[in-house]
Amino acid sequence: MRAAGDLVARVQMARGMRIAEAKAYVAEKLSVSVSELTDPVIMTEVRQDLQIGQIMPLPGCAKGIEAKFRLSEVLELDINCVNRFKDRTAI
Amino acid sequence: MVDEQTIKEAIKAIVDHDEAKAIEITKKFIEAGNNSLEIMTEGFIPGIGEVGDQFGRGLLFLPGLVQSADVMKKVTALVNEALPEKQLEKPGVVVIGTVKGDIHDIGKGIVVALLRANGLVVHDIGRDVDTEKFIEEAVKVEADVIGTSTLLTTTMGHQKDLEKELKKAGLRDKFKTIVGGAPVTGRWAAKIGADAYAEDAQDSVVKIKELIG
Amino acid sequence: MATILTRYGDGTMLTMSEKELMQDLEAGTQDAAERGNIPALSKEELAHLFDIFSLPYNFVSVEPGNEVVLTYDAGTLKIRRVGVNVDRIQALQIYEKIMGADTMELCHVDYSFKPIKPIVTMEQPILEQALLSTHVPLFYGAMPNLGTYTQPDGPFPNPSELMPMGDIEGARASYDATVEEAVKDIVYAARAMHASGADGINLDTVGAAGEADFKASLMAADILKKEFPEICIELGMAGEFILGMHGEMEWEGIRLAGMYPHEQVKLAEKAGVTIFGPVVNTNTSESSPWNLSRAITFMKACCDVATIPIHVNMGMGVGAVTVNDHPPVDVVSRASKAMVEICRLDGL
Known part of the structure; x- marks a missing residue:
C-alpha cells in the first residue's frame, strides 16, 4: 500500500496473474518501470498525480471510492464496488 | 524369539x-x-x-x-x-479433555484414538471442561496422566490453572500432566510446570508412555 | 568456525555451528520431500538458505525488485483481540493507512460462514460503508468450519463420537451431510457480499475439520465461479496436508485425504479459485532452519505447479514462523526472504 502492492494485488485478484506478470501489467498502465513500483517516493507522486489513492490524504485528493473510480480506469480493470456505485447512483 | x-x-x-x-x-x-x-x-x-x-x-x-x-x-x-x-501389566490410565472456554476437540479426538490404539485406558471428558472436573475425574478413575488440550491462546491459561489447582489440592505428585494444542509449546509446558508437551498425536503416545514409565 | 544464532520452533534461542546449520537444512528438506513425494531443495537452494541464516542482522529482507504483495486475513477480528477497541471500518483504515496492507479482509468476530448466514444483511452495510472509505482491495471472509455442523454445535451426529463406537459408515454419512449444508451457507454469504461490492471472498483455514472442509470449499468455489465468472475467490488452508477424518471423500473423482499443497492447488485451480494460500505447520521442537527448509520444500513444489497466484500463509506457527503471539522479527524476516527468493511466490 505504501508503494504499489495493492495495485499488483488487484491485478492478481481480477486477472489471476502471477507476480511478475501482474507487476509488468501495473507498471505499463502507470507508465513506470517495474523497479519503480516498489519505490514509495516515486509511487506516492504517481498515485497523487493519477488520483488513485495514497497513504496521506491531502486536501482535494481522491479518497476511498473516488480513488477506485480512477483506479478502474487507469488499470483498465472492473472493480466490483465501483460498478455497484455506478448502478446505485445511476452514473 | x-x-x-x-x-x-x-x-x-x-x-x-x-x-x-x-x-x-x-x-x-x-x-x-x-x-x-x-x-x-x-x-x-x-x-x-x-x-x-x-x-x-x-x-x-x-x-x-x-x-x-x-x-x-x-x-x-x-x-x-x-x-x-x-x-500382566496394568495399562496406563489417562484423563483427557479440552480446557474451559474452548470447544475445539478435533485434535483431541485424534489423540484419544491413537492413545487407545496404543493400549492406554482413556477417559475423554470432552470439551469446555472446568479445571476442577479434570481433577475430580483423575481422582475417580485413578489416572496416571491428565492431558489438557487447547486451540486458543485465550484459553491456554487454564492449563496453568490445572497445575495450580493440583498443587492446592495436594495432588500434584499423584498425577503426571501433559499439554497440547496449536498455540502450546514445550516452552509453555516448562513455564507452567507441566510434566510434558506433545507436538502431535503420535508424540502424545511417546510422551505419555515415558511419563508412565 | 562461525556460530549462528537462531531459534527453535517455539521461539527459544539456539546457537548452531555451521555444520549443524547445514545438517538441519538438509534434514528439513528431506523430511518434506519424503512426506510430500516431492523434490528436495538443490544444493544451491540450501546454500542460499545457509547464507540467509548466516546474515548477522536481526532483520533481513529481499533484494529490491523481489518484493511481493503483503496481505492480511481476519484483521478486523485480530485488532480487537489485542485490545484495540476500534470498529471494523476503522480497523480496515488502520491496516490500509498505517500497516500498509496490500489487501484486507472484513470479517465478523464469529469467524465461520454458518453464523454469518442469519446476520448477513447486517454485515452487508458494514462492507458497503467500508468500500466507500477505503481503496485497498477488500475481501469478505470466514472459515468453512465444518465442525460447527455437528452436535452439539449443529444438527448432524458427531463423527468423533460415532467413530470410536465403530460406526464408521455413520460418521462418514455425517461428514457428507455437513458438506451439503456448508456449501449452501458459504454460497449464500458469498453471493450477498459479492452483491455488496466485495473485491473478493476469502475462505480461510480450509481443511481444519478434515477433508469435508476442503470439499465444501471447492464445491462452493465452483458454484460461485460459474455464477459470477469475474469473482475473486481466495482459499487459505489450515494445515500442510488434508486430514483424513472421512478417508474416502472425493471431489471430481479424486480422494482428498492426505493431499499436500502441490496437489491441493491443482484442485483449487479446477474449482475456479483465484488465489491459493498454502500452509506448512511449524514443528516447535525443531530448529528454525529445519522448519524453514522443510516449509520451503513444500511451498516451492506448490509454486512450481501452480498457474494461479500463491499467497503463502506466514504467521504464528505456520510458514516456519515460530509459535509465538508476536513472533520474533529475525525469524519472520528470514522466513519471508527465503520464501520469496526460493519459491517465486506471489504474495504473503
Whole structure:
C-alpha cells in the first residue's frame, strides 16, 4: 500500500496473474518501470498525480471510492464496488 | 524369539486392520508355546506405531486408525489371557479433555484414538471442561496422566490453572500432566510446570508412555 | 568456525555451528520431500538458505525488485483481540493507512460462514460503508468450519463420537451431510457480499475439520465461479496436508485425504479459485532452519505447479514462523526472504 502492492494485488485478484506478470501489467498502465513500483517516493507522486489513492490524504485528493473510480480506469480493470456505485447512483 | 516373517505379518495385520489375520498370528504364536508378550512387543506395538506414523504423514486416515485400534484391542485381550497374572501389566490410565472456554476437540479426538490404539485406558471428558472436573475425574478413575488440550491462546491459561489447582489440592505428585494444542509449546509446558508437551498425536503416545514409565 | 544464532520452533534461542546449520537444512528438506513425494531443495537452494541464516542482522529482507504483495486475513477480528477497541471500518483504515496492507479482509468476530448466514444483511452495510472509505482491495471472509455442523454445535451426529463406537459408515454419512449444508451457507454469504461490492471472498483455514472442509470449499468455489465468472475467490488452508477424518471423500473423482499443497492447488485451480494460500505447520521442537527448509520444500513444489497466484500463509506457527503471539522479527524476516527468493511466490 505504501508503494504499489495493492495495485499488483488487484491485478492478481481480477486477472489471476502471477507476480511478475501482474507487476509488468501495473507498471505499463502507470507508465513506470517495474523497479519503480516498489519505490514509495516515486509511487506516492504517481498515485497523487493519477488520483488513485495514497497513504496521506491531502486536501482535494481522491479518497476511498473516488480513488477506485480512477483506479478502474487507469488499470483498465472492473472493480466490483465501483460498478455497484455506478448502478446505485445511476452514473 | 519371534521370527522376522511373523513380525512383518503382525505389523501388516495391524496397519491393514486385518482382524482375522492378527488373531490367527496371535493364536498360532501362543499355541506354539511362546511368551505372548513377545509378539505384542515385537510385532503389534511396532505395527500400531507404524499406524500413528502413517496417520501423521497423511497416508492413513482416521477410520483406518480406529479400525487398527480395534484390532489392537482384540489381540491385546488374547495376549493378556495367555499371560500368567504376575506378568500382566496394568495399562496406563489417562484423563483427557479440552480446557474451559474452548470447544475445539478435533485434535483431541485424534489423540484419544491413537492413545487407545496404543493400549492406554482413556477417559475423554470432552470439551469446555472446568479445571476442577479434570481433577475430580483423575481422582475417580485413578489416572496416571491428565492431558489438557487447547486451540486458543485465550484459553491456554487454564492449563496453568490445572497445575495450580493440583498443587492446592495436594495432588500434584499423584498425577503426571501433559499439554497440547496449536498455540502450546514445550516452552509453555516448562513455564507452567507441566510434566510434558506433545507436538502431535503420535508424540502424545511417546510422551505419555515415558511419563508412565 | 562461525556460530549462528537462531531459534527453535517455539521461539527459544539456539546457537548452531555451521555444520549443524547445514545438517538441519538438509534434514528439513528431506523430511518434506519424503512426506510430500516431492523434490528436495538443490544444493544451491540450501546454500542460499545457509547464507540467509548466516546474515548477522536481526532483520533481513529481499533484494529490491523481489518484493511481493503483503496481505492480511481476519484483521478486523485480530485488532480487537489485542485490545484495540476500534470498529471494523476503522480497523480496515488502520491496516490500509498505517500497516500498509496490500489487501484486507472484513470479517465478523464469529469467524465461520454458518453464523454469518442469519446476520448477513447486517454485515452487508458494514462492507458497503467500508468500500466507500477505503481503496485497498477488500475481501469478505470466514472459515468453512465444518465442525460447527455437528452436535452439539449443529444438527448432524458427531463423527468423533460415532467413530470410536465403530460406526464408521455413520460418521462418514455425517461428514457428507455437513458438506451439503456448508456449501449452501458459504454460497449464500458469498453471493450477498459479492452483491455488496466485495473485491473478493476469502475462505480461510480450509481443511481444519478434515477433508469435508476442503470439499465444501471447492464445491462452493465452483458454484460461485460459474455464477459470477469475474469473482475473486481466495482459499487459505489450515494445515500442510488434508486430514483424513472421512478417508474416502472425493471431489471430481479424486480422494482428498492426505493431499499436500502441490496437489491441493491443482484442485483449487479446477474449482475456479483465484488465489491459493498454502500452509506448512511449524514443528516447535525443531530448529528454525529445519522448519524453514522443510516449509520451503513444500511451498516451492506448490509454486512450481501452480498457474494461479500463491499467497503463502506466514504467521504464528505456520510458514516456519515460530509459535509465538508476536513472533520474533529475525525469524519472520528470514522466513519471508527465503520464501520469496526460493519459491517465486506471489504474495504473503
